[in-house]
Amino acid sequence: SQQGEEDPQALSIQEGENATMNCSYKTSINNLQWYRQNSGRGLVHLILIRSNEREKHSGRLRVTLDTSKKSSSLLITASRAADTASYFCATGASGSARQLTFGSGTQLTVLP
Amino acid sequence: GAGVSQSPSNKVTEKGKDVELRCDPISGHTALYWYRQSLGQGLEFLIYFQGNSAPDKSGLPSDRFSAERTGGSVSTLTIQRTQQEDSAVYLCASSLGGVGNTIYFGEGSWLTVV
Numbered sequence: 001s002q003q004g005e006e007d008p009q010a011l012s013i014q015e016g017e018n019a020t021m022n023c024s025y026k027t028s029i030n031n032l033q034w035y036r037q038n039s040g041r042g043l044v045h046l047i048l049i050r051s052n053e054r055e056k057h058s059g060r061l062r063v064t065l066d067t068s069k070k071s072s073s074l075l076i077t078a079s080r081a082a083d084t085a086s087y088f089c090a091t092g093a094s095g096s097a098r099q100l101t102f103g104s105g106t107q108l109t110v111l112p
Numbered sequence: 113g114a115g116v117s118q119s120p121s122n123k124v125t126e127k128g129k130d131v132e133l134r135c136d137p138i139s140g141h142t143a144l145y146w147y148r149q150s151l152g153q154g155l156e157f158l159i160y161f162q163g164n165s166a167p168d169k170s171g172l173p174s175d176r177f178s179a180e181r182t183g184g185s186v187s188t189l190t191i192q193r194t195q196q197e198d199s200a201v202y203l204c205a206s207s208l209g210g211v212g213n214t215i216y217f218g219e220g221s222w223l224t225v226v
Contacts, residue, residue, distance in 0.1 A: 031212045042116075042203065042219035043155075050212060088154065092211060100215060102147075104154035 006089055006106040014111050019076040021106040023089030024069075031092040032065055033100065034074050036085045043088065046074075081112045114138075116218035118204050124224045125194055133189045133221045137206030144187050145205040145215065146179055155203065161187065162209050194225045 007022045023032070031050045035043040049056045049065045049072065056063045062075040076083055086107050090100035117136040125131050137144050146158040157171040161181045172178070176194075181187040191198055201220040207213045 033214070035217075041201070043205075043217040045214050045216060048212070048214055090155075090215075100145075101157070102155040 006087070006103045008106060009104070010107045010109070012109040012111065013079060015079060015081055017079055019079050019083070019108055019110070021074045021087050021108070023072045023074070023103060025072075025089075025091045025101075026070065027091075027093060029067075029091045029093060032063075032072050033090045033092070034061075034063060034072075035088045035090060035102075037088065037105070038085045046087075076108075079108075079110045081110050083110045084108060116204055116206050116216055118202075118218035118221050120221055121219060122222045122224075124226060127196060127225055128193055130190065130192045131194055131223060133191075133202050133204075133223070135187045135189070135204030135206075135218060137185065137187070137204070138216055141206035141208055141216075142184065143207045143209035143213075143215075144181055145207075146187070146189050147203045147205065148200045149203060149220075150200045158189070158202075191223075194223075196225045199223055199225045 005024050013019050029051055031048055033048045034046040036046055037043045047056055047058050047061055047063050049063050051067055060077045065072045086105040088102050088105045090102045092100055116138055119134045142163045144161040147155040148158055149155050159179045160168040176192045179189045201222050203217055203220045205215045205217040207215040
């Protein structure tokens with residue numbers, strides 16, 4: 001079953017604008033990870049945020065986590081055409097290293 | 113190796129044939145995962161190996177699917193008597209194991225059953 005659900009399913013913006021994607025989940029987590037996927041191929045790990053963290057930055061990426069609302073957001077600032085991809089959140093369950101549970105992703109299109 | 117390596121990258125097979133997909137994880141990673149992704153969908157967990165522990169096979173969709181991990185390193189996912197609904201990208205990933213470690217993915221094997 002899907003744990004993380006991304007919102008929106010699709011997002012189209014102009015180059016230079018910021019893109020915000022949201023992820024909601026249902027059960028307690030140990031960590032939440034964001035991945036990027038180009039053209040249905042391998043996933044590239046972007047950032048991991050642990051349940052005791054509220055915000056994390058990496059370059060143009062900013063991730064927030066609100067465990068009380070069971071939600072996370074990924075912000076990409078000053079977007080570029082090369083950011084066009086699908087973005088997935090994945091949750092790691094508390095007390096389990098067995099697997100990440102992925103949402104169905106947000107398709108981001110950055111128009112030049 | 114530098115990353116997770118999967119082969120073949122693309123495979124077209126006839127319905128009813130068996131296929132084997134290979135995954136070579138990052139050196140030193142004790143955890144290995146197989147996921148499946150159908151076109152335009154999210155990732156579906158298939159199986160998880162951690163060290164010498166019994167694998168978590170809870171995601172395998174049918175008994176036509178099996179996986180092995182030899183010597184704690186390379187893994188092979190086998191699909192017997194393939195069906196058209198098996199067409200998907202099969203993604204392998206590895207990590208250092210334990211909770212909260214980053215999981216690194218290979219480029220995937222795209223399987224098409226005709």
